[in-house]
Amino acid sequence: MTMARTLARRLAHGLVVLFATVTLAFFLNEVVPSDPARMVAGAQARAEDVEKVRRELGTNKPLAQRYARFLRRLVHVASTKAAPDHATCAALGPLHLDLGKSYQKRRPVVDILAERAPRTIALAFTAVLVQALLGTALGLFAAKHRRTLKDRVTVGSSLVATSAPTFMTGLLLQLFFAKILGVLPLDGFGASFSDHVASIVLPSLTLGLYGAALYTRISRDEMVTELGRDYVRTAKAKGAGPTAVMRHAFRNVLVPLVTLVGLDLGALVSGAAVTETLFRWPGLGSLAVEALLDRDGPVLMGTVLVTCLGVVLSSIFVDLSVHWLDPRARNEEPARGS
């Protein structure tokens, strides 16, 4: 199958998944017995004030009407953004994306997402980078020294790191690097690029340490398998050195690792709520949690949409990468084990 056909098929599947997820999320959010207007007005607001807010938000209208409105404006074509009806739109030429206005923040959801998503994507990429590099390096180290003390200590340590909840790792990193050593900021996002870089280190490390263990385990096991294969024996017989052998075998370990990277990216784009909250990193995770707690429907739908899009795109990335890395996949043969 050609790359283009694979891509087209995956995109079509992705669109169906996107539509189904967003629809399901919309109805799930609506059937939960709670009232967004009450959350906006506050626990002590009087009934008449809550009713006023309800009318203003439009949550007093029937469910079907609200869903129809949501779908109608989600993606639409318009000639201008100046009209009041399009004040909450993001325009890509004549194509408009509109998720409405946040009940709580009273800003267009597309603006909020545009502000938050790049921060979460940056955190996701750096965290996956830490996970993949650290985890794979440890995995290769363990594989090279398989069934020795070094192997066992490496794998054992990775188990400990992954067993610690992220908030605990994060608090300890804050204490050590920010409070005691004073070399990194405790939390925050900062105003300049250098601030952003300094501020992203600890949250990335927190997520990276947590996720690295899986890469260690997978890369080690896969590498041990590869090192036992015939082609490795042949290479050794032909006089290839240990580094050359490792490099040769590593190419075959890449496929599961790339798959894992793709899946992790998809998961992290939805935001790492605990880590973002702990480090005051203003991303999608903390936004989604806030929206959920406040029953801020438009923001919630926006985060669901972005998350779903992240997962779909990362899945496509995985498929295409495997397609490119593994010739067997290109010939529609089972990817592994045949």
Next chain:
Amino acid sequence: MKRRAPSYSVSRVPHVLVAGALALFVSLFVPASLSGCQSGLDAPLPAASALDAPPKRGGILHLSSFGNIRGLDPANIADGLVSTLHQLLFAGLLDFDERGEVIPRLAERYETSQDGRSYRFFLRPGVLFHDGTELRADDVKRSIERALHPTAPNPFASFYAAIRGYDTFSKGKSEELAGVVVEGTYVVRIDLVEPDSTFLALFAMQVLRPVCKSGGRRYTDDFVPCGAGPFKLKEYVRGEQVTFARHEGYFEPGKPYLDGIVFTFGVNMSAARYKFQNGDLDTLRDLTAGDLLAFQSDPRWAPYGAYDRERQIMGEAMNTELPPFDNVEVRRAVVAAIDRSHYAKVKPATLRIANQPIPPGTPGFDPDLKGQEYDLPAALEHMKRAGYPYDPATKTGGYPHIIPYYTYRQGVSEYTAQVFQQEVAKIGIRLELRLVSYPTYLAQIGRRKKVPVGPWGWSEDYPDALDFLESLFHSKGIAEDDASNVSFYSSAELDRLVDDAKHELDPKRKKSLVSRAVEKILEDAPFAFAYSVRFYDIHQPYVRGVKAHPVWARNVSFVWLDRQKDARSAAFLRSPSPERTRGLASR
């Protein structure tokens, strides 16, 4: 033949090695964490001058909270945190002094008509907004109409329903609020439909405070906060931080003392403590229970901390429309069955026992009132009179059905629910705890004939006992949905007493009516009062002029900094901070 990939299971890792790795991890991090624990509080950073030194101008005050705000428009207040910030930005015609009494601020003085239906406010000439324009009477009218217009998402609008013409204005049937009359450049009159003893306190709150002309005649979401308060907005990074600079045109000469204030949102408690000890934050309010006890028990820090007055009441609301709480004897039994000291044990440094509807920090609180008391024999007797006798020895009898009790995870309600469950079990009432999300809980508890019993409470909206009595117990608070009177308690006598107190302008007579209303509530027992929550504020010694205010939490408008130039912890000097790179951070 295909070789099987070696699997690496946990069981194959020798336990001693896992333990070794764990020990390595612990040895690396635990000493570090202990060094930062309660026993290792850094010393306070000293002040430069003696205590009686006059106020100094200059410096930036840094504050934080783990909470966040929705916005900074007084016409859209719906979170507890924002009042601290509004107090900096928006000054009112009236305010509260340090005893909680209403005082004129932007108004030079005010007059009340004989019949109590009209208030005339005389503005100070020369008061400037942050944009440099002068405050006039028409700005006051415009700001009031802006905040009370039906297009404003103001959740407090109906509190001002006593203003003449509110009814038609709030329904959009008139463009002007008839009861707010401009009588001259500096004179504005507010007419009420009936005398209201709570009006001045309500008017001194922040909702109707004047905003600059840029705020327009109607609320919009894009208003850049601008008022006549001691500080003006310099930068607002939504969800992250707000920065204020001194309003040089503030009407009180020489004030405020600070050059500016930086308030950071969403800071977790441990990070806030580290920042505070580093000198990166100057005051601290969000404390873990352990940190709170550490600061209180450390003699170096104890002089710099104080509790706010308790201005909220919490307890168990019993739905008087649903069995078994439609029976007054059952309600009396519950009230007498609760040993309130057990509630306080849930969070000893923060919760205080309460046994009456008015919290200690609110005018109208009677410290000599006996209130609701723990009396188990009396509780059992009430159960007997209700027709549900219970024998604690054999644990037989009592109410035959299990009663659902709705509660939620936020705050301490999840834990106090378990206390309540155990307390009422002593009189033969069995509760099934149903833990739901806060939004679900809020929707359920205010719905008529839905929740038999649940945790509920009230935080002071304005400093007057009637805020509590009217909201929690007047039949006006009953609605099919979104009731504030979640006991759905209705008593013509109580309604009359509360209404009379509201219309009574003589303080003595009002006090007597409030006392009788409280007695009636204690007699009918729709609510078991249990505890109030108090907050502890601590500041560095160099923050001067800090006084706990009876109404405004963290009232820092007129504090000043008296910091030694080199008084910074070593960690502060090393630690990079994104906040310090922003505009105002000058130290």
